[in-house]
Amino acid sequence: MSEFNKTPRLVLLPAVDIAAGKAVRLTQGEAGTETNYGDPVDAAADWAAQGAEWIHLVDLDAAFGRGHNHSVIKKVLRQVKGVNIELSGGIRDDESLESALDMGAKRINLGTAALENPEWAASVIAQYGEAIAVGLDVRGTTLAARGWTKDGGDLWAVLERLENAGCARYVVTDVTKDGTLQGPNIELLKQVMARTHRPVVASGGISNLDDIAALRELVPGGLEGAIVGKALYAGAFTLAEALDVARN
Numbered sequence: 331m332s333e334f335n336k337t338p339r340l341v342l343l344p345a346v347d348i349a350a351g352k353a354v355r356l357t358q359g360e361a362g363t364e365t366n367y368g369d370p371v372d373a374a375a376d377w378a379a380q381g382a383e384w385i386h387l388v389d390l391d392a393a394f395g396r397g398h399n400h401s402v403i404k405k406v407l408r409q410v411k412g413v414n415i416e417l418s419g420g421i422r423d424d425e426s427l428e429s430a431l432d433m434g435a436k437r438i439n440l441g442t443a444a445l446e447n448p449e450w451a452a453s454v455i456a457q458y459g460e461a462i463a464v465g466l467d468v469r470g471t472t473l474a475a476r477g478w479t480k481d482g483g484d485l486w487a488v489l490e491r492l493e494n495a496g497c498a499r500y501v502v503t504d505v506t507k508d509g510t511l512q513g514p515n516i517e518l519l520k521q522v523m524a525r526t527h528r529p530v531v532a533s534g535g536i537s538n539l540d541d542i543a544a545l546r547e548l549v550p551g552g553l554e555g556a557i558v559g560k561a562l563y564a565g566a567f568t569l570a571e572a573l574d575v576a577r578n
């Protein structure tokens with residue numbers, strides 16, 4: 331096959347979710363289901379050293395509205411070099427957005443604010459362009475807000491609004507798959523990609539290298555990347571193995 335015909339690669343974003351200063355993984359986003367994976371700076375440095383181009387960094391305490399992890403996030407952004415940070419959790423107004431960008435996050439993932447404050451979301455999408463993604467966190471086709479504890483509206487209605495606002499990118503999470511190692515929701519991703527020409531990043535459920543290969547097949551249709559969480563921490567495969575499947 332010529333270089334021209336090759337399926338373009340899938341970008342992999344290892345997830346570093348932070349609660350109470352530690353890197354953790356949750357199951358289906360539920361508070362209290364944490365497995366602890368140690369210092370977030372070490373986790374992020376490890377993924378960067380293993381070749382990650384992006385890290386999906388989540389402040390879970392801010393997402394749940396029960397505090398924040400700004401000091402450890404600043405440490406990650408200061409100390410972990412050579413990797414782009416996509417930051418999410420609790421970024422809901424000008425102050426939190428500007429602070430996240432000032433800390434050095436390359437991209438901000440808005441969740442609750444994009445559902446509860448459409449005008450503000452549209453204004454920052456217009457102002458910051460590629461630096462803003464919206465996380466479409468869903469159960470079925472109902473969006474989830476406020477630490478995934480509240481319904482946030484209909485996926486297709488919100489997607490249409492965000493398309494009209496010019497949103498640059500969507501991070502699509504099937505909440506019911508997140509942290510379960512049950513495989514990604516390919517059908518949901520296809521349905522979202524059919525409704526937008528913007529890049530889509532998949533999140534939730536990756537359990538093995540076949541899942542990465544299946545997601546890579548979606549790249550020509552608009553899938554840009556995939557967030558990998560529990561499978562990496564549980565040692566189901568290494569990041570190097572996953573990058574190999576995502577690139578070849």
Ligand SMILES: O=C(O)c1ccccc1N[C@@H]1O[C@H](COP(=O)(O)O)[C@@H](O)[C@H]1O
Nearest residue numbers: 359393418419420440441442465477478
């Ligand atoms: O990633 C998780 O496991 C998670 C669990 C529960 C709530 C949120 C979670 N993740 C991230 O948080 C943002 C939403 O934060 P906010 O609503 O803007 O404050 C979401 O996009 C996920 O990336």
